[in-house]
Amino acid sequence: MADRPEPPAWAVEQPVLTALALVAVFLGLLIILPYLQYVLFGVVLAYILLPLQQRLERYVRPMIAASITIVVAVIAILLPIVYILSVALRQTSQLVTAVRNGDVDLEMIESMVAETGYNVDLTALYESYQGTITGGVQGLATGALDVVGGLPGIAIGLTITLFVCFALLRDGDRLVDWLYRVVPIDDDVQRELFEELDRLMQASVISNVLVAAIQAVMLGAGLAILGIPAVVLLTVLTFLLTLLPLVGAFGVWLPVSIYLLATGRTVAAAALAVYGLLVTLSDTYLRPALIGRTGAINSAIIVVGIFGGLLTFGAVGLFIGPVVLGGSKVVLDIFARERTGGSAAETGSEPPTEDAAAGSGATADGDG
Structure with a gap:
């Protein structure tokens, strides 16, 4: 790809075209924002x-x-x-018919x-x-x-x-x-941004959807075995609640267990409570397995991003919120690195390599 002129100098040399580009972006955003x-x-x-x-x-x-x-x-x-x-x-x-009759x-x-x-x-x-x-x-x-x-x-x-x-x-x-x-950004920086955003999207979208689907199917199978009515509806509800942090499958199996206990099905209530707890705890193992042990998104970013995204973007904010927050951190990390002339590892925007990890381990052994 041919070298591009520095954006600030080029913008000064072509003020009219720069202004037209900014106006075009502004008008485009006005059209997109309602939807x-x-x-x-x-x-x-x-x-x-x-x-x-x-x-x-x-x-x-x-x-x-x-x-x-x-x-x-x-x-x-x-x-x-x-x-x-x-x-x-x-x-x-x-x-309604039953009440009327x-x-x-x-x-x-x-x-x-x-x-x-x-x-x-x-x-x-x-x-x-x-x-x-x-x-x-x-x-x-x-x-x-x-x-x-x-x-x-x-x-x-x-x-x-x-x-x-x-x-x-x-x-x-x-x-x-x-x-x-x-985009008037260096190609290497753009490539790094795309790679980081891809990791964030994979962690926020693919992994969360897969975890929610697996837990919903697991709990749905248990509800079907116990003969709980409206299994499909409860399974879909489990899937939706599992996408939310701090709620999960707990929001379905606990009320159903209380319902079973209230109707005299004590054994079924106890069995569902134990099984539901296992389904909830499986989240601890499923997410690291799918997202990766390094963790592309900090847990605090996930929680704040999901609830803030829901308020800002609606239902789609469930996935976009964490990506926006995580992406903001990545952009600031790269900005700080480019401003100070540091490396990607210093700003945390690039995961440590195996050689670096091995070197740190050797250093720790030597200190010990």
């Missing part, structure tokens, strides 16, 4: 689907491979969602709860909190209407997600080459 979370979702989805795309490209052209990959992803995502929504709507309809026996429920040592007067509770319950139901109804009213916007956003994902799968290599040409 930023959908664009980021497309980036994350493309990163997850990239291995499938690369395998398909061995047999077909990139465009056909990207089309097949998108179709597979849509089917894999939409079918579970449609199934879960249909089950939830059917069960809700059955509950008077099939729900409050006295029977009270007697079952009383057997656990708690005396609850459901009728009195309903009368005492009728206003709160009514307001909550109205709030749910209003929220449902808002969701329905926002469906056109969601449909547009998801369409943008699919097109972004398709473009990245088909032309991702050309996009990287374009960034190398356009």
Whole structure:
């Protein structure tokens, strides 16, 4: 690649073109910002689907491979969602019908709860909190209407997600080459940035999704063996909760264990509690095995990045947040290194090599 002029000097020599470039970037950001979370979702989805795309490209052209990959992803995502929504709507309809027909026996429920040592007067509770319950139901109804009213916007956003994902799968290599040409940063620094961001994405996206999927399947299998109803719904809920730090599968198996204990299934409750604890503890071994012992992302960055990302970017912030925080650290490390003329190892942006590790070990042995 030909040597490029120093950015500051070139910008001074070409002020009009520099101003036009800045205006173009600004206008582009204005257009992207309203759908930023959908664009980021497309980036994350493309990163997850990239291995499938690369395998398909061995047999077909990139465009056909990207089309097949998108179709597979849509089917894999939409079918579970449609199934879960249909089950939830059917069960809700059955509950509403039962309440209207008077099939729900409050006295029977009270007697079952009383057997656990708690005396609850459901009728009195309903009368005492009728206003709160009514307001909550109205709030749910209003929220449902808002969701329905926002469906056109969601449909547009998801369409943008699919097109972004398709473009990245088909032309991702050309996009990287374009960034190398356009961004006024030294090629070696750009290459290092891309490598570090790739490690962060792998740790935040691929590893977390795989850990959540493994734990969800493990707990779902246990729930199915114990004959727990709505296993599919609970398995999907486990997958979603496992993506969140400090929650995990614990948020599913503990309430279900309490439910089993309350219904008199003591052995099943104890078995699920022990098995659920094992599933939760498996996180300690699965994440290091998938992310790597070096740890591409600090645990504090993961926690703050996930919750901050959720508030900033919405649901996609679950994956983007840690990458943004970790990427900020990498950029500052490289900036400090370039400013002081140090090495990558001094700023921590490059993991120590095996020779360096062996040398430090030999030094420690010598000191001992």
